[in-house]
Amino acid sequence: MFYIVLKLMAYQYIVGVGGVIASLLGFVFLYYHSLVRGLKKTRTDSMEVFPMENCVKKTGKGEVAGTTDIIIVGAGVAGAALAYSLGKDGRRVRVIERDLNEPDRIAGEGLLPGGYLKLIDLDLEDCVDDIDAQRILGLILYKDGKNAKISFPLEKFQSHVAGRSFHNGRFVQRLREKAASLHNVSLEQGAVTSLLEEKGTVKGVHYKNKSGQELTAYAPLTIVEVPSYFVGLILKNCKPPLANFAAFILADPSPILFYPISSTELRCFVDVPSQNVPSVSDGEMAHYLKTLVAPKVPPELHSAFISAIEKRNDIRTMQNRTMPAAPHPTPGALLIGDAFNMRHPITAGGMTVALSDVVVVRDLLRPLHNLYDASAICKYLESFYTLRKPTASTINTFANTLHKVSSASSDPAMEEMQQACFNYLRLGGVFSNGLSALISGLYPRPLSLAFHFFAMAIFAVGRLLLPFPSPKRMWSGTKLIWVASGIFFPLIKSEGVRQMFFPLTVPAYYRAPPL
Numbered sequence: 001m002f003y004i005v006l007k008l009m010a011y012q013y014i015v016g017v018g019g020v021i022a023s024l025l026g027f028v029f030l031y032y033h034s035l036v037r038g039l040k041k042t043r044t045d046s047m048e049v050f051p052m053e054n055c056v057k058k059t060g061k062g063e064v065a066g067t068t069d070i071i072i073v074g075a076g077v078a079g080a081a082l083a084y085s086l087g088k089d090g091r092r093v094r095v096i097e098r099d100l101n102e103p104d105r106i107a108g109e110g111l112l113p114g115g116y117l118k119l120i121d122l123d124l125e126d127c128v129d130d131i132d133a134q135r136i137l138g139l140i141l142y143k144d145g146k147n148a149k150i151s152f153p154l155e156k157f158q159s160h161v162a163g164r165s166f167h168n169g170r171f172v173q174r175l176r177e178k179a180a181s182l183h184n185v186s187l188e189q190g191a192v193t194s195l196l197e198e199k200g201t202v203k204g205v206h207y208k209n210k211s212g213q214e215l216t217a218y219a220p221l222t223i224v225e226v227p228s229y230f231v232g233l234i235l236k237n238c239k240p241p242l243a244n245f246a247a248f249i250l251a252d253p254s255p256i257l258f259y260p261i262s263s264t265e266l267r268c269f270v271d272v273p274s275q276n277v278p279s280v281s282d283g284e285m286a287h288y289l290k291t292l293v294a295p296k297v298p299p300e301l302h303s304a305f306i307s308a309i310e311k312r313n314d315i316r317t318m319q320n321r322t323m324p325a326a327p328h329p330t331p332g333a334l335l336i337g338d339a340f341n342m343r344h345p346i347t348a349g350g351m352t353v354a355l356s357d358v359v360v361v362r363d364l365l366r367p368l369h370n371l372y373d374a375s376a377i378c379k380y381l382e383s384f385y386t387l388r389k390p391t392a393s394t395i396n397t398f399a400n401t402l403h404k405v406s407s408a409s410s411d412p413a414m415e416e417m418q419q420a421c422f423n424y425l426r427l428g429g430v431f432s433n434g435l436s437a438l439i440s441g442l443y444p445r446p447l448s449l450a451f452h453f454f455a456m457a458i459f460a461v462g463r464l465l466l467p468f469p470s471p472k473r474m475w476s477g478t479k480l481i482w483v484a485s486g487i488f489f490p491l492i493k494s495e496g497v498r499q500m501f502f503p504l505t506v507p508a509y510y511r512a513p514p515l
Helices: 002-045 077-088 113-121 168-180 284-296 299-310 350-365 374-381 383-387 389-406 412-426 429-439 446-465 471-495 497-501
Strands: 070-073 093-097 134-136 138-143 146-151 163-165 185-198 201-209 214-218 221-225 231-236 245-249 256-260 265-270 333-336
Touching: 070 077, 070 201, 077 093, 077 168, 077 185, 077 221, 077 333, 077 350, 093 168, 113 163, 113 350, 134 256, 138 412, 146 412, 146 429, 168 185, 185 214, 201 221, 201 374, 231 284, 231 299, 265 299, 284 299, 333 350, 350 383, 350 389, 374 383, 383 389, 389 412, 389 429, 389 446, 389 471, 389 497, 412 429, 412 446, 412 471, 429 446, 446 471, 446 497, 471 497
Parallel strands: 070 093, 070 221, 093 185, 138 245, 221 333
Antiparallel strands: 134 163, 138 146, 185 201, 201 214, 231 265, 245 256, 256 265
């Protein structure tokens, strides 16, 4: 009896200390957040939409320059959304997309609540209507027969604010239709072969149109969006274990994710170690999924999962790649989308980052009435790389960290970290609420991410030291902290510590628009 009471008191002590630390960091975070909001408000209040100057000139090759303000290469989520938002601001936008048919991808099917708020900001929220999009209110985490329910913190928002999941192609087509509805936005099918550069400044693009004719398009600013290419399959005629919740299974050898993409279909993603990817064509992948993955699938989805595996032609693979955003200041050009920044797709944060970037670019371009001073515009747009960092880096780092923690490992410290993550979420209160705010993309704050990650590590160490610390347990705890640091610090270093945590100290943050 005394042992149980002592263990309970020690457990409460760990949670209590974590709560005190959370309160202190929360105060710092709120002060920092209020300062950032104040500066952003001052910045956006000074913005207005200026009338466009009609700077038309002949190029000598018979091409007309000046009839287009901005060329956007690629009409994916970011490209189409940006075309619409810039067109609404009065810009003359030309979009060149390799294939204007409905995309058929196994990625880009989940939009976090934070991403939905960006759609509202861009006046694009109706693009999730009439495509059988499913509302997502949170996710359920499964491990060893137990589960932890994580609800998104939506109480302060209107009832329609939630995550969405859908067929990517349907959503992209709605965005394209919305952009094309503006008279000053044109969408053209064509393959861009190269950027047109003169003395280090991008002046436009060379491309081949649908019929193969080689053409040149000119604009003072070219924005390039290039799409990227987990084993994915679709479960037919079934529902998720809990309506409006995605299901995330912490399993060995790899995590498994289920979420609805229509009223009758579930997408299943299985993370497979890149060095051991079985072949789909010769049946190795189907055997891998049946023998190693199927036993970990929730019972209510098992039969649908087996049925999906048997349709071998419907099993698709997608390479997972991560790429921290690095500035590419080029006069006359701006790079956005997956060609610029990628993170692991495990949290479905890609579209939220892309739409957040669109909002930043739109707000930066609004006060500009002349885009022809390429060097001045390039210097001004360097602020894009700083302004996007707190949101984008938080979502990127969280996704890559979660993937590393949730992946099976022979290291006992990693296994303990995974178990601690699961138990930490089951604590509820500030612990699970803080993480759900990060997962949802509603409050992507770097300080909050750092606090919860190391609070989780300290919680794991506390579990190891109970009921009484011993040299062996203390060594295990030290090793766990070392492993946790080895996950987190390289990720934030690659994202840029200063830009991520202290963007107000970066001179580019305050860059004023050129006159």
